[in-house]
Amino acid sequence: MFLSKWFPSNWFSKNEKPTIMDMPHLVMEQVLDNVDFLTILNLRKVCKSFRNLIDDIKPINNLIIIRIYLEFRRIKVELVFDFEEVFVNFFLFYQEGPEENSCCIFKDFVEPEFAVQKDGHFVDAFLTDFEPILKNQRSKLTELEIKVNCFYYDDDYSFLSQSKPQSIFSRFLFKKFESVSTMTCIVERRQDDNIANEMIDGIWRILESRTVPLETGKLKLIVPKSSQVVRLLRSIKTNSLHGNRANQGASSPGDADLTLDSKCETFKTMEELVISKFYMGNPILDFLHIPKLNIIRDSIPREDILIIKQVGSEFFLIKLTREPLHMLPGDSDETYAK
Amino acid sequence: MSSTEQGTSSAAPAEPTTAPESAAAPEVPESFYYVHGKDKVVHKVSAGALQHSALIHGMISNLGYTEEQAKANPFPFENIDGDILQMVVDWCNQHKGKPTPPEDTNLPKQKEKLFDLVLAVNYLEIKELLTYCCKQVAMMVKGKSPEEIREIWMIPTDAEDEAAEKEAKKRAGKEAAGETAAAAGDAK
Numbered sequence: 001m002f003l004s005k006w007f008p009s010n011w012f013s014k015n016e017k018p019t020i021m022d023m024p025h026l027v028m029e030q031v032l033d034n035v036d037f038l039t040i041l042n043l044r045k046v047c048k049s050f051r052n053l054i055d056d057i058k059p060i061n062n063l064i065i066i067r068i069y070l071e072f073r074r075i076k077v078e079l080v081f082d083f084e085e086v087f088v089n090f091f092l093f094y095q096e097g098p099e100e101n102s103c104c105i106f107k108d109f110v111e112p113e114f115a116v117q118k119d120g121h122f123v124d125a126f127l128t129d130f131e132p133i134l135k136n137q138r139s140k141l142t143e144l145e146i147k148v149n150c151f152y153y154d155d156d157y158s159f160l161s162q163s164k165p166q167s168i169f170s171r172f173l174f175k176k177f178e179s180v181s182t183m184t185c186i187v188e189r190r191q192d193d194n195i196a197n198e199m200i201d202g203i204w205r206i207l208e209s210r211t212v213p214l215e216t217g218k219l220k221l222i223v224p225k226s227s228q229v230v231r232l233l234r235s236i237k238t239n240s241l242h243g244n245r246a247n248q249g250a251s252s253p254g255d256a257d258l259t260l261d262s263k264c265e266t267f268k269t270m271e272e273l274v275i276s277k278f279y280m281g282n283p284i285l286d287f288l289h290i291p292k293l294n295i296i297r298d299s300i301p302r303e304d305i306l307i308i309k310q311v312g313s314e315f316f317l318i319k320l321t322r323e324p325l326h327m328l329p330g331d332s333d334e335t336y337a338k
Numbered sequence: 339m340s341s342t343e344q345g346t347s348s349a350a351p352a353e354p355t356t357a358p359e360s361a362a363a364p365e366v367p368e369s370f371y372y373v374h375g376k377d378k379v380v381h382k383v384s385a386g387a388l389q390h391s392a393l394i395h396g397m398i399s400n401l402g403y404t405e406e407q408a409k410a411n412p413f414p415f416e417n418i419d420g421d422i423l424q425m426v427v428d429w430c431n432q433h434k435g436k437p438t439p440p441e442d443t444n445l446p447k448q449k450e451k452l453f454d455l456v457l458a459v460n461y462l463e464i465k466e467l468l469t470y471c472c473k474q475v476a477m478m479v480k481g482k483s484p485e486e487i488r489e490i491w492m493i494p495t496d497a498e499d500e501a502a503e504k505e506a507k508k509r510a511g512k513e514a515a516g517e518t519a520a521a522a523g524d525a526k
Contacts, residue, residue: 017450018457020475020491027460027472034476045484047496 021049032059037081044132058138065089066133067145070199072192075126094122094129105129123195127202134206137214144236145220146203148196148246193224196246200228207235213266222246226258226278237266245277262286284308369405371398372412373427377420380412387430392463418458422451426458429467445474449490 023031032054035043040061044051064087065080074095081088095104095115103122104115118125200223207214219238221229224246233241245256259281260267272292280295284304287293369385373394388394394413415423425446446452456471479487488495494502 018453020453020493022453023456024460027456027468030468030472031475034473036480039479039481039487042482042484043479043487046488046493047499049499050493 028053029057029059032057035059035061036083037061037063037079041133055132055136058136060139061137063133063137063139064141065143065145066141067143067147068130068199068203069145069147069149070196071149073122075122075199077126077130092129094126096122123199123202126199127206130203131206134203134214135210138212141214141216143218143220144214144216144238145222146200146232147220147222148200148224149222196224197228200232204228204231204235207232210235213237218242220244225255227255229258229278230261233260233264233266239270240272241266241270241274243273243275243278257281260286371405371408373415373423374412375415375418375420375423379420379424381423381427383427383430384434387427387434389435390430390433390464390466391426392465394462415458415461417461419454422454422458425455426462426464426467430464433466445470449478449492 032040032043040054040059044054062082063079064082065078067078067080069076069078074093077092077094078089079092090108093104093106093115095106097103097117101119101121103118103120103125105118105125106115213235215237217238218240219233219236220242221232222244223229223232226245229243243258256277256279258275258278262268262282267286268289270290273287273290274292274294276294276296278296279298284300284307287295288307370382371385371388371394372380372382374380385398388398397413398408418426446455452471452474456468456475459468459471478490482490487493
């Protein structure tokens with residue numbers, strides 16, 4: 001009996017009415033499979049025993065899409081649910097707080113005043129909240145997207161007032177002296193680099209601790225480093241991978257060269273592979289089982305061309321290029337030289 | 339047969355047929371079995387309706403329970419209340435040989451009854467009814483806050499649990515002490 005060992009046997013004498021705590025494990029499993037995702041999250045907060053039970057059962061839920069976007073100083077998460085063929089989505093934001101080492105969490109573009117403020121970095125707050133979600137996801141997702149897009153500042157972003165509010169005058173100053181602005185931009189990008197790596201490492205650690213790999217129909221990754229694609233692919237099972245390289249300022253030489261592990265189970269069963277802004281290093285024979293392929297290489301031996309001709313698939317697209325693919329608007333070689 | 343006969347086990351009126359098993363040819367008249375709950379009220383159920391319960395079906399087919407034996411000794415379910423068993427029997431009779439609908443709205447609304455029903459249905463292994471009951475239990479907490487869930491499902495808080503655990507330990511300790519004292523008394 002579920003949790004009955006807590007209570008002395010005479011507690012539930014025959015006159016006592018049964019409660020939810022008396023339900024057998026199998027019944028609880030079936031009940032929790034019928035509870036929707038958001039109620040499960042609330043149920044985890046009810047008491048320790050329910051939290052442990054949910055983490056143990058990992059109930060089936062109606063969550064189908066998770067999109068994690070790292071934007072300028074904040075993480076935006078979009079969750080999509082399937083309520084009997086009706087899709088409902090909502091957004092969660094983890095944003096840098098007005099004070100140092102603080103963060104704000106809010107839902108669905110509410111006014112920043114209503115945000116919940118917490119101590120600690122916003123990436124840590126996000127990882128703490130999403131650890132149980134990513135760990136307990138038993139049912140297959142239709143899409144998982146992890147996108148690092150923190151190197152652009154978009155005017156549309158709603159920002160909380162920072163500790164040192166920028167006056168119109170200072171903005172004007174920055175506009176006028178562009179060299180000053182590029183310098184700060186580079187420093188900030190280095191910070192954003194660290195945040196991006198921290199977030200992806202955190203997600204990877206959570207996914208790695210799962211006993212069964214997370215299953216998703218589509219996987220979209222926009223990350224700064226090729227090694228991150230390889231690592232994430234090890235703990236995610238998918239049929240379709242769209243890999244793209246995040247634009248960023250500072251990068252080390254190997255970041256653009258991507259070699260997928262040909263022994264990786266996910267790679268073996270892949271049905272669609274679209275990689276842009278990474279140069280694939282695998283030999284062409286590794287890709288022959290994939291029906292839909294779109295990759296970039298910086299060189300291709302003559303034998304490989306013959307192999308491709310023999311296969312003759314219309315979906316086979318290999319681009320030969322070694323252009324600088326990750327130039328940001330406004331960036332020039334001068335900026336890097338500084 | 340949708341009627342459920344009520345009476346004491348000794349006075350159970352019945353017209354037992356010769357077919358001992360439901361596996362017999364369809365022309366053979368239906369066989370009936372008898373069950374009783376905690377209140378000893380005997381319910382008459384047809385073999386077709388009992389097919390729903392994997393437990394009773396298993397008992398009939400594996401133990402070779404014949405009609406006469408069944409009449410003399412109704413299946414005793416001491417852990418199931420009379421009214422709950424009545425509910426289960428009614429459901430089985432209603433859904434005898436029919437494909438079960440995707441939704442069932444006739445389930446009890448009071449949570450105590452529903453929990454009793456879930457436990458009974460789980461014990462009797464009636465798969466379809468258990469699915470409905472579980473859905474109903476899940477619907478109770480749909481879109482509710484943690485506090486509301488705690489109230490609806492009557493879940494004790496962690497603090498209450500700890501208190502209960504402490505009390506249980508204390509009681510166990512006292513009992514143990516009492517036993518040793520009694521043992522010492524006996525020894526004297």
